[in-house]
Amino acid sequence: MQRFRKNWFAVLAVILVAAVGLAGCSAPAVAPAKPPAPPVNLTGAGATFPAPLYTKWFDEYNKLTGVKVNYQAIGSGGGISQITEGTVDFGASDGIMSADQISKAETKSGPILHIPMTSGAVALIYNLPNIGGQLKLTGDVLANIYLKKIVKWNDPAIAALNPGLKLPDAAIAVVYRSDGSGTTYIFTNYLSKVSPEWKDKVGNATSVKWAGDIGGEKSAGVAGQVQQNPNSIGYVELAYALQNKLAVATLQNAAGKFIEPSLAATTSAAEGVTLPDDMKVMLTNSSNPDAYPIVGFTWLLVYVNQKDQAKGEALVKTMWWAIHDGQKYTEALSYASLAPSAVVKAENAILSIKYQGQPLLSR
Amino acid sequence: MPGTPDKKSVSRPRIGDRIFSNLTLFFALLILLIIAGLLVVLNIDAWPAIQKFGISFITSISWDPVREEFGALPAVYGTLLSSLIGLVIAVPVSLGSAIFLSELSPVWVSRPVSFLIEMLAAIPSVIIGLWGLFVMVPFIRDPIEKYLGANLGFFPLFQGPPFGVGFLSAGIILAIMVIPIITAISRDVMHAVPSTQREAMLALGATHWEMITGAVLPYCRSGLVGAVILGLGRALGETMAVTMVIGNSYKLTASLFSPGATIASKVASEFSEASGDLYIGSLITLALVLFGITLLVNIIARLLVWRSVSVKGTGE
Numbered sequence: 001m002q003r004f005r006k007n008w009f010a011v012l013a014v015i016l017v018a019a020v021g022l023a024g025c026s027a028p029a030v031a032p033a034k035p036p037a038p039p040v041n042l043t044g045a046g047a048t049f050p051a052p053l054y055t056k057w058f059d060e061y062n063k064l065t066g067v068k069v070n071y072q073a074i075g076s077g078g079g080i081s082q083i084t085e086g087t088v089d090f091g092a093s094d095g096i097m098s099a100d101q102i103s104k105a106e107t108k109s110g111p112i113l114h115i116p117m118t119s120g121a122v123a124l125i126y127n128l129p130n131i132g133g134q135l136k137l138t139g140d141v142l143a144n145i146y147l148k149k150i151v152k153w154n155d156p157a158i159a160a161l162n163p164g165l166k167l168p169d170a171a172i173a174v175v176y177r178s179d180g181s182g183t184t185y186i187f188t189n190y191l192s193k194v195s196p197e198w199k200d201k202v203g204n205a206t207s208v209k210w211a212g213d214i215g216g217e218k219s220a221g222v223a224g225q226v227q228q229n230p231n232s233i234g235y236v237e238l239a240y241a242l243q244n245k246l247a248v249a250t251l252q253n254a255a256g257k258f259i260e261p262s263l264a265a266t267t268s269a270a271e272g273v274t275l276p277d278d279m280k281v282m283l284t285n286s287s288n289p290d291a292y293p294i295v296g297f298t299w300l301l302v303y304v305n306q307k308d309q310a311k312g313e314a315l316v317k318t319m320w321w322a323i324h325d326g327q328k329y330t331e332a333l334s335y336a337s338l339a340p341s342a343v344v345k346a347e348n349a350i351l352s353i354k355y356q357g358q359p360l361l362s363r
Numbered sequence: 364m365p366g367t368p369d370k371k372s373v374s375r376p377r378i379g380d381r382i383f384s385n386l387t388l389f390f391a392l393l394i395l396l397i398i399a400g401l402l403v404v405l406n407i408d409a410w411p412a413i414q415k416f417g418i419s420f421i422t423s424i425s426w427d428p429v430r431e432e433f434g435a436l437p438a439v440y441g442t443l444l445s446s447l448i449g450l451v452i453a454v455p456v457s458l459g460s461a462i463f464l465s466e467l468s469p470v471w472v473s474r475p476v477s478f479l480i481e482m483l484a485a486i487p488s489v490i491i492g493l494w495g496l497f498v499m500v501p502f503i504r505d506p507i508e509k510y511l512g513a514n515l516g517f518f519p520l521f522q523g524p525p526f527g528v529g530f531l532s533a534g535i536i537l538a539i540m541v542i543p544i545i546t547a548i549s550r551d552v553m554h555a556v557p558s559t560q561r562e563a564m565l566a567l568g569a570t571h572w573e574m575i576t577g578a579v580l581p582y583c584r585s586g587l588v589g590a591v592i593l594g595l596g597r598a599l600g601e602t603m604a605v606t607m608v609i610g611n612s613y614k615l616t617a618s619l620f621s622p623g624a625t626i627a628s629k630v631a632s633e634f635s636e637a638s639g640d641l642y643i644g645s646l647i648t649l650a651l652v653l654f655g656i657t658l659l660v661n662i663i664a665r666l667l668v669w670r671s672v673s674v675k676g677t678g679e
Contacts, residue, residue: 075635101638171524178611178624180428180636203429206636214526214622215611217632221496228501229526 040314045072046079046092049120049182049237050298053335054092057326058318067314076182077206083301084108089311091301094120094182095206096280111304114279115349116297116342117322118335121238121266122187123294124249127226128153131165135249136258139194139285139293142251145172145233146191147198148211153231168231175225175234178215180207183237186296190284194293235294238266239334255289265292266336275345297342306355316353316361323347405651412644420648426613426629428637433645435652437615441530441623442656445605446598448534448619453541454591460542461549466575477550484543492604495536500527500608503535508620523618528610531619536604541594548593552586553579585668592664599657602627626653 044054051073058069074082076093083091084105096114097105105112124142126135137145141157144150150157153167177184185206192199202208214229216222219240226234226246233249238261241248250258254272259265272288275281283295300319306312323346327337338346353360406413412420412433423434460480464473504527511521556579564578580587610622611632624632630646630653637643 077636077638080638098638173524173526178606179632205429206638207428207633209425209427209429210612213524213610213612214528215624215632217606217611221607224496225526225528228504 040067040310042067042069042089042311042314042318043072044069044079044090044092044300045074045082045088046301047076047094047182047298048073049094049239050092050118050335052239053118053330053333056329056333057322060326060329061318061321064321065317067318069318075180076185077180079301080105083112083303089315092117092299093301094296094298095185096282096299097301105303109303109305109307113302113304113349113353114299115302115319115323115346116279116299116338117319117346118327118330118338119266119270119283119295119297119342120183120186120335121261121269121292121295122183122190122235123238123241123246123261124233124235124251125223125226125241125246126233126249127230127247128168129230131167133162133165134247134260135165136161136252137249138252139190143191143195143198146174146176146210146212147195147201148174170231173214173225173229173232174212175214175216175222175229175232176210176212177219177222177235178217181218182206182296182298183219183235184208186282186284186294187235189282189296190294193285238263238336242334251293253289253291253293254285254287255291257289259290259292261292261294263331263334263336265290266295267339269293269295270297270339270342275341277345277348279342279345279349295336302353304353306353306360309355309360312353312355312360316350319350320347320361323350402654405647405654409644409647409651411640412648415641416645416648420645421652424613424615428633428642431639431641433641433648435626435649437613438624438626438629438649439652439656440615441533441609442599442625442627442653444530444623445533445537445609445625446595448530449537449541449598450591450595452535452538453545453594456538457542457545457590457594458549458587461546461553462575462579464546464550465553466579467571477547480543480546483539484547488540488601488604489607491536491540492607495532495539495604495608496528499535500532503527503532507531512620519617520619523616523620525620526610526622528608529618529620529622530609533605533609533623533625534619536608537598537601540601540604541598544597545590545594548590549587552583552590555586556582588664588667592660595660595664596657599660600627600653602631606631626650626656 051071054071058071062068071092076095079091079093080097080101082088084101086109097112102112124137128135137158138161141150141161144157151171152169153172154169159167185204188198188202188204188208191202192204214225216225216234219236222234222236223240223244223246226232236246241261248261250260253259268288269283269286269291272286272291273281273283279297279299281297283297285293286295302315302319306315323338323343330337351359351361351363416423416433420433421435421439423432424436425432425434426437427433464477468476504525508525508527508531512525515521560578560582561574564574569577605625606628609624609628611624611628612622613624613629614621616623626649630649634646637646
């Protein structure tokens with residue numbers, strides 16, 4: 001027993017020595033944080049879809065102002081939980097927070113804002129060699145393909161939309177995103193709007209119960225499966241389809257026009273949807289005749305009441321810059337710029353952000 | 364000077380020794396603590412799902428995040444099936460090459476080949492997965508699955524459209540990943556067989572083949588079982604490479620061509636975007652199920668090893 005105790009004493013001594021050593025090492029590292037005008041560092045986390053644009057923005061903004069923004073693309077779900085926990089200064093998401101998530105965040109740190117930064121579209125890609133033209137689809141047919149109710153390419157419903165094409169008598173291989181993603185959220189939101197059966201049987205979420213055949217991991221996985229499997233169809237974010245020059249289908253919008261997905265048609269979507277002040281709105285199935293129908297905003301999630309003045313100021317200024325000057329970087333990276341009506345609403349949201357009851361920014 | 368330190372060390376261990384032994388004890392306990400902590404945290408987070416679904420979680424085949432209905436059966440099935448396919452391919456190949464490397468090949472062949480096999484074990488799984496997706500899967504789809512489907516399509520295992528991705532591809536990828544492990548360990552185990560055993564067998568007039576099957580393999584049987592189990596352990600938990608080639612469909616089908624999912628691939632695919640306590644809880648319960656399966660496999664393996672050791676003991 002005695003020996004045992006002695007042994008433990010030795011262990012304790014080792015731990016103590018180690019702890020003192022560590023403390024000694026870390027002490028000088030803390031000290032230089034004191035000097036005047038410390039550079040402001042912001043951290044954010046969330047959606048992967050806008051990550052390339054955000055990285056570019058924060059890089060440019062850092063050159064202009066010295067404000068450093070560290071953005072981690074961990075996924076929209078991760079962004080929502082991190083801002084709820086308060087471990088980041090802002091979150092980012094491709095989907096609207098659920099009522100549950102909002103109430104959780106609000107009981108912790110008060111009201112939370114959805115501020116749109118850019119919008120993205122979901123393009124339909126397909127692999128039909130030698131059909132002699134671009135495929136046309138309607139929302140209803142698309143929903144039935146993804147419900148596996150239309151199982152062959154030469155189905156009368158598809159043939160009626162594409163009179164000039166040589167559609168094969170082959171089974172449709174339906175490819176979907178297997179990982180939870182904002183792209184799936186926007187896609188299933190659109191299908192829920194155009195097909196009551198889809199809404200009823202499957203629904204709208206970042207990950208759903210698929211009837212389709214193959215799940216691809218991320219955009220690259222979906223595109224890879226579509227390219228490898230003849231007679232397949234899949235969906236990826238427009239930026240991915242444009243950068244990789246994939247064949248995309250035109251889709252009939254709410255006004256009855258067949259629209260090819262493009263950045264301009266994506267921006268137009270916001271002009272056909274009534275935008276509420278809180279901007280928690282999906283842009284799918286827009287009534288604008290020029291709009292592509294599968295479009296959604298991607299948002300930053302920010303608390304109205306900021307707890308740190310310096311950080312709060314840097315944050316509102318960064319967002320203000322992003323929705324104005326920052327928009328010029330969108331096109332080169334295949335993102336759609338915000339429509340003027342959306343910019344106005346975003347401005348109002350940013351102006352409402354406060355520190356101890358005082359607005360952090362005024363016009 | 365000589366003599367005194369010896370005397371001292373006999374009567375009382377040196378302070379350095381004591382510190383060292385306590386330090387190692389501390390590390391050993393730390394491992395136990397980490398495992399216990401892991402289980403506690405997993406159980407806390409999994410609790411909403413365990414409470415809601417109970418044991419039916421394992422038998423249910425639905426996975427519907429919208430309606431919050433979750434079940435593990437297709438993932439459990441996929442995990443076991445893909446690992447089984449992997450082992451069926453990997454065990455004969457690995458044992459064969461281990462026998463060759465340890466018993467038959469000249470040194471100038473076995474040295475570089477052993478080195479290459481160990482290199483294969485060091486390739487990151489994401490690289491193997493990418494190779495699988497872009498090189499292996501098209502090959503599986505076009506000659507292999509089309510041929511099997513056309514000629515053996517009456518058999519339920521080979522029915523359905525040949526997508527390339529699916530259980531078959533996942534099993535083959537797993538085989539590629541576990542072959543180096545099983546081969547390397549089996550070879551070392553066979554090397555450890557005393558050469559007196561071989562010489563005795565040869566002295567009795569046995570052929571080379573009889574020496575291997577009669578002396579070498581029985582002698583190291585428990586070690587070989589251990590090698591296979593280590594391989595199986597890797598196959599059960601392998602995530603990235605499998606996610607890329609299994610097709611990620613949550614269905615229960617008999618066909619080897621069918622896309623499927625494993626527990627690890629399901630968790631990896633959906634965890635980052637999961638929201639809601641029940642959804643996250645279900646994914647973590649899935650992880651607990653995998654924990655259970657791995658534990659079970661290890662226990663079975665231990666029993667097998669014990670049995671084979673005792674059988675050998677009574678046989679002699």
